[in-house]
Amino acid sequence: MKIHKNILVITALLLSGCELTEVTNPYVTEDRFLTGSQSAVTWVNGVRRQLSQTVGTVTEFTELVSDNYFNNYTQSSKVFDVPQINYFDIDVTRIQTAIHQLLEMSEFGLTDVLPRDPESTQQQRAELLRNKAYALILGAELFVALPAGPLGEVQEPEQLLLTAAGLLDEAAGLFAEQDDKLVCALLKARIYYRLGDAAQAIRFAQEAQANPLLLSQVHYGTQTGPSNNFQSAIFSSTTNQFAPLPRLDFLDPKYFHTTGVVFDDEKPISIAKAEEAFLIIAEAQAAANELAAARETLRQLLTETVAKRPVVMLDDSRETRNGGNRGDYPLTAVSVRFDAGSDPVEGLVLDRQAGLIPARTVSGTSVTGAQLDAAVSQDELLYLIYLLRQEIFMAEGRRMTDLGIRFPVSQREEQNNSHVRPEHTKALIPSFIPVNRELDDFTYDAQQGVVTIRHDMNKILVAHKSAPEIFPFNN
Amino acid sequence: MLLTTIYYTMRNCLFFVLLPALLASPYAKGSTPAGLLPHNLDRAARLEINQQPTIQGVVLDMRTREPIRGASVSIANTSWVSQTAADGAFSLRWPNGESQVLLTISSVGFKSQQVTIQRAASESPVSVYLEQDLLGLDEVVVTGQGLDISKRRLSTNVTSIGSEELERTPSGRIDQLLQAKLPNAQIRLTGGQAGATSIIRARGVVSAYMNSTPVIYVDGVRMDNLNTASSIGGGSTQGAAVSSIADIPMENIERIEYINGGAATTLYGSDAANGVIQIFTKKGGASRTAVIVDATVGRETPTTDFLHFERTKDLLFEPGVFQKYNVAINGSGERVGYSFSGGYLNSSGVQLYNQNQNERLDLRTGFRASLAEELTYESTFSYVNNRYKRNRNGNQGGYTALWFTESGASAVTGPQPRFNPRIDEQGDEEFARMMAYVDEAERLQDNEIVVNRFQTSQSFVYRPVNSVQLKALGGVDFRQLRNQTIQTNQYLTHTTGNLTTDRGSINNGERKYWGLTLELNGQHRADVGDFSFVTTVGGQLFRNEDRQVSYVGTNIRDGARNIADAATKTSDEVYYEVVNYGVYAQTNIGFRDRLFVDLGLRGDGNSAFGEAIGVQYYPKVGVSYIPSAGAWWQETLPFFSAAKVRGSYGIAGNFPPPFRNLRTVSFPGYLGEQAAGFGTPGVDLRPEKSSTFEAGIDLGMLQDRIVLSAGFYHTITNDALFEVPSAPSTGESDAFRNVGKILNRGWEFSTNITAVQTASTSLRINLAVNTLHNQVLSAGGAAPFNINGFSERTIQTVVQEGYPIGFIRGSYGIFGADGVMERSIPLQYLGTTIPDLFGSMGLDFQYKGFSLFANADYQQGAFANNWDSQFRYNYGAGDEGIPLGEINSPRGRTGWLDFTNMFIEQTDFIKIRTIGASYSFSRAQLGSRLQGLTVGLNAINPFNFATSSFDPEATISGSAAGQGGATTGGIAYATYSAPRQFLLSLKVSL
Numbered sequence A: 001m002k003i004h005k006n007i008l009v010i011t012a013l014l015l016s017g018c019e020l021t022e023v024t025n026p027y028v029t030e031d032r033f034l035t036g037s038q039s040a041v042t043w044v045n046g047v048r049r050q051l052s053q054t055v056g057t058v059t060e061f062t063e064l065v066s067d068n069y070f071n072n073y074t075q076s077s078k079v080f081d082v083p084q085i086n087y088f089d090i091d092v093t094r095i096q097t098a099i100h101q102l103l104e105m106s107e108f109g110l111t112d113v114l115p116r117d118p119e120s121t122q123q124q125r126a127e128l129l130r131n132k133a134y135a136l137i138l139g140a141e142l143f144v145a146l147p148a149g150p151l152g153e154v155q156e157p158e159q160l161l162l163t164a165a166g167l168l169d170e171a172a173g174l175f176a177e178q179d180d181k182l183v184c185a186l187l188k189a190r191i192y193y194r195l196g197d198a199a200q201a202i203r204f205a206q207e208a209q210a211n212p213l214l215l216s217q218v219h220y221g222t223q224t225g226p227s228n229n230f231q232s233a234i235f236s237s238t239t240n241q242f243a244p245l246p247r248l249d250f251l252d253p254k255y256f257h258t259t260g261v262v263f264d265d266e267k268p269i270s271i272a273k274a275e276e277a278f279l280i281i282a283e284a285q286a287a288a289n290e291l292a293a294a295r296e297t298l299r300q301l302l303t304e305t306v307a308k309r310p311v312v313m314l315d316d317s318r319e320t321r322n323g324g325n326r327g328d329y330p331l332t333a334v335s336v337r338f339d340a341g342s343d344p345v346e347g348l349v350l351d352r353q354a355g356l357i358p359a360r361t362v363s364g365t366s367v368t369g370a371q372l373d374a375a376v377s378q379d380e381l382l383y384l385i386y387l388l389r390q391e392i393f394m395a396e397g398r399r400m401t402d403l404g405i406r407f408p409v410s411q412r413e414e415q416n417n418s419h420v421r422p423e424h425t426k427a428l429i430p431s432f433i434p435v436n437r438e439l440d441d442f443t444y445d446a447q448q449g450v451v452t453i454r455h456d457m458n459k460i461l462v463a464h465k466s467a468p469e470i471f472p473f474n475n
Numbered sequence B: 001m002l003l004t005t006i007y008y009t010m011r012n013c014l015f016f017v018l019l020p021a022l023l024a025s026p027y028a029k030g031s032t033p034a035g036l037l038p039h040n041l042d043r044a045a046r047l048e049i050n051q052q053p054t055i056q057g058v059v060l061d062m063r064t065r066e067p068i069r070g071a072s073v074s075i076a077n078t079s080w081v082s083q084t085a086a087d088g089a090f091s092l093r094w095p096n097g098e099s100q101v102l103l104t105i106s107s108v109g110f111k112s113q114q115v116t117i118q119r120a121a122s123e124s125p126v127s128v129y130l131e132q133d134l135l136g137l138d139e140v141v142v143t144g145q146g147l148d149i150s151k152r153r154l155s156t157n158v159t160s161i162g163s164e165e166l167e168r169t170p171s172g173r174i175d176q177l178l179q180a181k182l183p184n185a186q187i188r189l190t191g192g193q194a195g196a197t198s199i200i201r202a203r204g205v206v207s208a209y210m211n212s213t214p215v216i217y218v219d220g221v222r223m224d225n226l227n228t229a230s231s232i233g234g235g236s237t238q239g240a241a242v243s244s245i246a247d248i249p250m251e252n253i254e255r256i257e258y259i260n261g262g263a264a265t266t267l268y269g270s271d272a273a274n275g276v277i278q279i280f281t282k283k284g285g286a287s288r289t290a291v292i293v294d295a296t297v298g299r300e301t302p303t304t305d306f307l308h309f310e311r312t313k314d315l316l317f318e319p320g321v322f323q324k325y326n327v328a329i330n331g332s333g334e335r336v337g338y339s340f341s342g343g344y345l346n347s348s349g350v351q352l353y354n355q356n357q358n359e360r361l362d363l364r365t366g367f368r369a370s371l372a373e374e375l376t377y378e379s380t381f382s383y384v385n386n387r388y389k390r391n392r393n394g395n396q397g398g399y400t401a402l403w404f405t406e407s408g409a410s411a412v413t414g415p416q417p418r419f420n421p422r423i424d425e426q427g428d429e430e431f432a433r434m435m436a437y438v439d440e441a442e443r444l445q446d447n448e449i450v451v452n453r454f455q456t457s458q459s460f461v462y463r464p465v466n467s468v469q470l471k472a473l474g475g476v477d478f479r480q481l482r483n484q485t486i487q488t489n490q491y492l493t494h495t496t497g498n499l500t501t502d503r504g505s506i507n508n509g510e511r512k513y514w515g516l517t518l519e520l521n522g523q524h525r526a527d528v529g530d531f532s533f534v535t536t537v538g539g540q541l542f543r544n545e546d547r548q549v550s551y552v553g554t555n556i557r558d559g560a561r562n563i564a565d566a567a568t569k570t571s572d573e574v575y576y577e578v579v580n581y582g583v584y585a586q587t588n589i590g591f592r593d594r595l596f597v598d599l600g601l602r603g604d605g606n607s608a609f610g611e612a613i614g615v616q617y618y619p620k621v622g623v624s625y626i627p628s629a630g631a632w633w634q635e636t637l638p639f640f641s642a643a644k645v646r647g648s649y650g651i652a653g654n655f656p657p658p659f660r661n662l663r664t665v666s667f668p669g670y671l672g673e674q675a676a677g678f679g680t681p682g683v684d685l686r687p688e689k690s691s692t693f694e695a696g697i698d699l700g701m702l703q704d705r706i707v708l709s710a711g712f713y714h715t716i717t718n719d720a721l722f723e724v725p726s727a728p729s730t731g732e733s734d735a736f737r738n739v740g741k742i743l744n745r746g747w748e749f750s751t752n753i754t755a756v757q758t759a760s761t762s763l764r765i766n767l768a769v770n771t772l773h774n775q776v777l778s779a780g781g782a783a784p785f786n787i788n789g790f791s792e793r794t795i796q797t798v799v800q801e802g803y804p805i806g807f808i809r810g811s812y813g814i815f816g817a818d819g820v821m822e823r824s825i826p827l828q829y830l831g832t833t834i835p836d837l838f839g840s841m842g843l844d845f846q847y848k849g850f851s852l853f854a855n856a857d858y859q860q861g862a863f864a865n866n867w868d869s870q871f872r873y874n875y876g877a878g879d880e881g882i883p884l885g886e887i888n889s890p891r892g893r894t895g896w897l898d899f900t901n902m903f904i905e906q907t908d909f910i911k912i913r914t915i916g917a918s919y920s921f922s923r924a925q926l927g928s929r930l931q932g933l934t935v936g937l938n939a940i941n942p943f944n945f946a947t948s949s950f951d952p953e954a955t956i957s958g959s960a961a962g963q964g965g966a967t968t969g970g971i972a973y974a975t976y977s978a979p980r981q982f983l984l985s986l987k988v989s990l
Helices: A002-016 A030-034 A039-065 A090-116 A122-142 A157-174 A178-195 A198-208 A229-236 A246-251 A274-287 A291-308 A369-374 A378-392 A411-416 A457-463 B015-024 B038-050 B163-168 B174-178 B263-268 B312-316 B401-405 B428-443 B489-496 B631-636 B867-874
Strands: A069-071 A215-218 A242-244 A269-273 A311-314 A335-337 A357-360 A442-445 A450-453 B054-061 B072-075 B081-083 B089-093 B100-106 B113-118 B126-130 B159-162 B186-189 B198-201 B215-218 B253-259 B276-281 B290-301 B320-332 B336-347 B358-372 B375-389 B446-462 B468-487 B505-528 B531-554 B568-591 B595-606 B616-625 B640-654 B664-666 B688-701 B706-724 B735-757 B761-771 B773-778 B785-789 B796-799 B807-815 B821-831 B837-847 B850-860 B863-866 B904-906 B909-920 B932-946 B980-989
Touching (some): A039 A069, A039 A090, A039 A215, A090 A122, A178 A198, A178 A215, A178 A269, A178 A274, A242 A246, A269 A274, B054 B072, B100 B126, B263 B276, B263 B595, B290 B932, B312 B428, B595 B640, B706 B785, B807 B863, B863 B867
Parallel strands (some): A335 A450
Antiparallel strands (some): A069 A242, A215 A269, A311 A357, A442 A450, B100 B113, B253 B276, B336 B358, B446 B468, B531 B568, B568 B595, B595 B616, B688 B706, B735 B773, B796 B807, B807 B821
């Protein structure tokens, strides 16, 4: 074989000269990268980028699945609003892929890149560990089950979360900065919340409360990105793509640009913030019927955290909710009934033509101290806690999990991975979730100036609080 | 002073040799050197030369007795060749020292003839009558053989088309020109816009990775034949992409040869599983210089047959003007031939504001020189400038005229209040408003594609002895494309309905392709008793460099036409480079000129092969038998004038995409800093290899009044490159792998019947019928993947084990008795996009100088998704046959993706491509001032008959698999049909 190849090459040389048989590879091979300088720094940057992209992907699609946003345009998912979630849906694949890419890039950094770069640091290792844990948390929160490694065994969310907790323990020990350690604690509180372990959740949430303005975000922008696609869908695009449920109108947009060029001002998305510690503790207290304590925790949440988050006055006059699929979004300041049986509430739908509007880039809520005072039963408190969670985590990709909805393992995984069983390929959509796009549905009586939301999903959640898919502390 | 005239033979004698001889001669004595000045010597030499005899003659059509223009006349065992003029005349100088010569006279479509002429009789002009040759057994072809070989020796089919046939129909591009002219291939333009990609396929779809376009050679130089979207600058993958075929030089073509993939293309090795089209251009003419001026003008009208709404044609189209002018000068001198041609085409298109205008300039020179009796040099240069506008189409996002009108999107986008998407039901006021809106949206579009292409071929043919011919060839194809899309704030404001002041953008994509071809080969002919041997050995190398860049300016003021003043500028780059080098050897052994055995082998190296792959071999073996060459045949089977039986087995390949054999790291950047991620996974790739077994028979009956060719082929593609979707859990990107196995098999029939044949009249009918069965036999465990279309939940054309390549996959809805959908089954087979029957037909009537001709092609058995219709349903622009029960159900129209089976239509069609008539004035009518005058009328695309409500050809070309990827069409979406043209042409030969 070799001799023959040599004959060929010699013939080619006779024909033309040796340089004609050579090609210029414009790409950097993996070997060359690993043996080059600054590989750890560059790889960690790449993982950060992947984290931004993963969070962006999760946010875009889960917000559509939930009652938070409706896709009023033709781009992005046309069926998640139904919600219709099939294991063959390319967007399910995209979300799963985004999570695994974060997982595998973190893993490759830990096992291949950092050990071969003499300049790698403990901080870098800690960051990769935390990112890997975050990928597992997302996997557990969003999917019915997921492989924990390439073509690996499919693990239940509980297993994924416990693995993540171990990684966070290791990361916390390596981080030098206090806030980094607190973020690990907050993520662990989130893990134990999801596991329904109130004691552990409270323990780590309280640890995270050491900084009531604790905030960890993923970043976007610059010419090379990554881009905040969700910002594009709710503000920056020339078309008005995603529209919020009218009762959440006042929280939109969370991400926006105020510069001439979009990528000069792409807002970060929060992945861990102190508010969550309060919400976890309050929910644990409410579940334990410690209602007064829960009210107090929530009051602290409003005064010590939410009230101190930034508010920007924004010109949003281009927002006319004219994406195309629905033309009846209210554009003036009208009142909202949370469902047909509720009283109208003022101030939740903004008139964007009347002047600048307040925009909250981290947290905002309509819930007031008075409402907290009025909540005297467990159900009333749980209702407010889930309304708070919905409003505070608006546009952060958390609501779908609170609704008890989970994605299936993608068909592309099933076709390649023998560990995927049929039950893994079915989405989890609890029976109390309305279908046929009713999650985002409303009626608008323009003459009376009243919008009526079809379903108050927080009310429905509380009514089904014993359902296994939701309220981890109650089940 | 006494002037003595010296006659001195100086043939084959250099001047510095001659001069001393003259000085030494007795006549030189006492003379001054001036007496031997070249003036007198020159005269002497001229006298001698002038006395050298020439071979003169005329070549005529045996049936009509009319002269044959452009026939090739060559002297055996020399490199000397001439062509006949418009009056059929030729002239060649008598070779030195020969007492007799053997002339070979050939012309495509006629049987070659050899004539021996004695020097003693050289003063008498010779008349050669060529007999029409519909079977073409003795035609000499090159493609797939390395060097010249007679068709009778071949075990595979070669289709040749001569210049007369090619020049009869005015055409803007080579694939359109060949439509309905290649009996065993199907050519479908995927859209009516200038530069649209085409789907060219013959023996099915042998690859799921590479589109089925054949490799194209012009004068032996491999051309860029990218026929789906490029990575940058080639149009959108889900809209209409830009084809490199659209600007292949097509001036002054002498003939085109086409071979199907398989055993016929084995000598092209890793590059030719889809077949080869080879274009030969003119490099000379008759001894008298001929000037041919050709002018075509006419009208273009939109093809509105397939529009859903009556009023769409009023909204989007207007008639246009087509102009095409050519000048060609061909001639030959003592030992040189020369050819020059220039052409200009201007088609205004049929869309508003000339948004699909096409201007094209072609220049070509061809040159041939006999440097010595045994050495010929040939050279061609061509330059093409192709410039066209292109309004938005397909799935480009935002406003698209056809999406807005035909797909019903006016219900959801555009100005407030929205329009009633049922356009035909609009009131006059609303329609006037919509017309004004669409008119402005079209006016504000500013998209342009400019291609500059330069191609050259240089070759030397050397015959050291009569039995040996050596050829060295080198050439370059350089193509530069610039695709510019300008979106002004005014356009964005108008089409989105939202005031936009800072989003104006200019998006430039450039692609530079540079392809080098080098080939060196030799052929040896030997006759030993009853045996004859034609042996060819050669080596070929080609390298392609393909650099693509985009440079984009955003936030740019309306009116700017470059990005210099953009507030932000971004750029990107893609680079592909591949080198293929191979050697080949072939021998064709003949026995008594009737039985031939063909053996060949090529070995290839390629830069895209994986490191462990090594040299790849492509063997072939074939047999050809001409039973009619025996005397017994004519005695026992007089009905059959000729017969040939052939069978062969051979392998041809497609090399893998470059650099995929490397495991790479990508650097996408993070907040302005360097950031790394996984690149390509790195797989050792080998070429996909298509092994073809074929057998056929070619028959001529009733003195070739009926010619029939029938054959069968069976092709298995092993190691087919599938873009295997990676499991998400690997975190890796999808990767090509040699895992597939694809079957194509079918029958190929073509017949040519001469119904009437007299000296003045002929009527000929041709028909080609091809069947095709395509199936993915094995996917090697790989998951199904998409080659066209959108996402799994919408519509895709998919490659999956057990199914034909590119079948339509979508949701299948089952409706109850109440008309409400009961169940939706996702990811179902909804039909194949590959026809199981296709072919062409033609009619050719001639009476003296008048001829009438028509051709058509057809297909049957394929399906496509009517995505426009599906959108119309979704947007309420029509009920589209969906039961009212479903529409009135709580689901409303939200289930539009759950019953895609309701939007699948069969795409059988017969399309009349051309109906033409021409009249050529006879020489008697023209007198002495003109050599020829032909007036022609052509109707292009006059009639369409289709089972589908949409244009079965106008399907987005797609190629979700990336640059050059496979596509089978199959989705009708916001794509323009090719316009009709009614053209008057005038051709004058001076």
